[in-house]
Amino acid sequence: MSTSGIIEEIREKTDIVALVKEYVPSLKKAGRTYKARCPFHSERTPSFTVSPDKQMFYCFGCQSGGDVFAFVMKAENMSFSEAAQKLARRAGVQWRATAMTDEDKLRLELKKALEFAKSFYHEQLLSSPGAEQARKYLAGRALSGSTISRFELGWAPADFCSLVNAARRQGFSEDILYRAGLAARGANGIRDYFFGRVLFPITNHMGDTIGLGGRVLDPQGQPKYLNTPETPLFSKGKVLFGLSQAGPAMRKGGKALLLEGYMDVIACHQAGIDWAVAPLGTALGSGHATLLRRYAPETVMMFDPDDAGLKAAVRGAAILMDQGIYAGLVTLEDGLDPDEYIEQRGREAFEKKLGQTQDLLNFQARLILSRHEGEMSKREKTSAAAELAQTILRQPDAIIRSEWVKDAAHLLKIEEDSLRELINRSQPQQRYEAESPQAREQALPAVDQREDDLLGWLLKAPQYLALAEDEQVLQCLSQSAAALVRAMREALDCGVAEAALAADLASRVPELSGLVHRLAVQDVPHDFDAAHSIAECVGNIRKQGLKSKLQSLTFEIKEKAARGEDSTALKQEFMRIGLLLKSSRVNKEHI
Ligand SMILES: [Zn+2]
Known part of the structure; x- marks a missing residue:
């Protein structure tokens, strides 16, 4: 079967409502659509909408939208083919590896490079004479050999080029090393991104290595912690350190333990508290909350009781709460970190602490x-x-x-x-997380409510498209609305079926895909009658257009008169349009 055949088969066998429910259990039926609080941004009132008719989703808050593939890509931070493969497995459709895009090939290459780097650095830590200081540091933090192997900790030698040279010998290109975040560009070509650091491999929930976090050992070294820069694989707002190790225990116990740093997480796992994870040197955001919610409905947040820690915890707990996660907060006394606490007072005392959480309020x-x-x-x-x-x-x-x-x-x-x-x-006022700048940039093209209705209804009943194709009507529409009407005609002429129309339009006019997704989930009035509603709407748009034409003609005629110029032609045009307006009023009686 061809790739597009496979994609179509996946689409047919996947119900978007069931799929989204796996990620957003709170999805509820509301009229002809389903609604929930958005998994992609932080919000209080649900503006995330799923349409079973159109098999599409759209969020009125952050304007993300699309079909089942777009949903999985966004929720899992995956490329199109990775999402398609996942959906193929879910739907029991045979996937063929030939369907790899350039983007997939790149991601695969990046993963290979990171896998190589992880093994290289781990080997350095275990056996390189230069890693003595790192081995001492980890022993000083009471990490056992088996913990070091389990988390595959590593050591980046201090000489700027160990990894780059070794990777080159293995055939990795400079470009791949750079794009994987393993190398930096300097004056004389590329050099290692990490040097003189203990390294903590970062995996996604599938266990793929997608980045590294490094702690400097030299007390003068800056910055103390350094993560892989943002790459096609690594986005720090969507990763939790320890997730692949903690995932099964989080699912089983229904709880996640959220800590502040790598060492805390590793110390907990070593002590048998294997449901611990941590964000990577960044404040907890809605991306983390989405990830956590897929594993456990409850999160215990443990943090430093200093001013900054308290503020961050309250803010983080509110973000978890927004996404329907129950957050319990707890701090450790005497300024102890979790690893120090476990070492000095034992696992039982620590677990007792974990039982003494308070809710946010x-x-x-x-x-x-x-x-x-x-x-x-x-x-x-x-x-x-x-x-x-x-x-x-x-x-x-x-x-x-x-x-x-x-x-x-x-x-x-x-x-x-x-x-x-x-x-x-009171009105809810404080937003702990600003709307992403991307969401603002992607603001939809201006389309007024009447146009919105018309386009949404045409999407549901494209057999009435001809009603809107009148040149007079098209002139009254905004540019994007008119472009969409023309694209609908193209699609229908190509034989696109009604059920596939929205998806087709989104790819036919990508710059209007946001608009299409929004229209696709739009509900119709209770007493919706396509022929009548569309004709009435077209009539109103035409009338509104004629009225504003009359207004501007009146203005032009006055101006000409003021300048003493002849305005006969304009007056004739005024009469003609006045008649059209009158006849459109009469016509309405016949609809
Ligand atoms: Zn949203």
């Missing part, structure tokens, strides 16, 4: 109380209540929300009713 409330000595003044209570109201407002679970009102009222010693009143008057 209680944690925040106690934090506020701890800042005040003695009784809070009325004004202090008001501002504390306002701060907690924001957290309560963000909680998507109604039962937890009402429990939180009780907890907050009790802790602040205020009336529940007045807190409820405050919450009802």
Whole structure:
């Protein structure tokens, strides 16, 4: 079977609603579509929509959208063929390896280079005389030999070119080493990206090595931690260190332990607490939350109790909460890191700590109380209540929300009713995560509501396309709307079936694909009657166009008169359009 045949077969055998539900369990039916809070950006009210009719998804918040392939690509950070292979397995469709694109070949080459680098660095750590300092450092952190092999830790020699030279001998090109984030470009060609560092291989959830994190040993060395730069494989907002090792235990126990650094994660795993992961030198974001939610509905966040740590934890817990993950917060006393705590006080004491989590509201409330000595003044209570109201407002679970009102009222010693009143008057304001700049750049072309309706309905009933193809109507439409009408005609003339129309249009006019995805998930009115609704909409658009034409003619005629010029032609045009407008009103009676 040809590649496109395989793709079509996968499409036929994959239901987008069932697929999305595997990633977004909260997806709920709402009219003819399904809705949930978006897995791709942080939001409180659901604007992520899936249309079973069109087999498409679209988010009105971040404007991501597409078909089953686009969904998996985005959710898994995969290329098209990787997503297609995954969907093929899921649908029981035989996949043929010949269907590799250039992008896939590149990703495969990058993975090979990273795999080579990981083994090279691991070998260096185990046996190179130059790695003595690194071996001492790891022994000093109480890591056993088997832990070092399990995480395949490595050592990057300090001479700038060990890896590049070894990789060249194995036939890896400079370009691949550079694009894998293993080499940097210098004045005299490429050199190693990592040198003089202990290395921590970073894998995706499938266990592929996609990057490295490095800790410098020289106390003067900067920066202390260095990760692979962003590459086609590695995006630090979507990776968690330790995920491939912790994944099975997270699934089994339904819980993830979220720590701050590589060493914390490794120390926990060595102690048998094998459900620990950490983000890579970046604040927790919605990409991490999406990843976590696929493994466990609950996350325990452990962090430094200093000011920065507390702020980051509250912010992170709110992001997890937005995505429906239950977050429990816990800190360790006496300024100990998890690895120090386990070493000094033992695994049991540490596990006991993990059982003493607080939810976000209680944690925040106690934090506020701890800042005040003695009784809070009325004004202090008001501002504390306002701060907690924001957290309560963000909680998507109604039962937890009402429990939180009780907890907050009790802790602040205020009336529940007045807190409820405050919450009802508050608007959710603080966004912990800004909309991505990409989302803003991809803002949709301007199309007004009437055009939106028309295009959406035509997508559902393309047999009435001719109604919109009138030159007069096309002139009244915005450029993008008119372009879409023309593209629909092209598609229909090519024999594209109604069910495949949206997907076809998205690839036929890629610059309008965002618009197409949005239209495809748009709901129709309850009493939708395609012929009538489309004709009425076309009539209204035509009328609106004629009216604005009349307005501008009136203006031009006045201007000409003011300049003492002849305006006969304009007046005739005015009459003609006036008549058209009148007849369009009469015509409406016949529809
Ligand atoms: Zn979104």
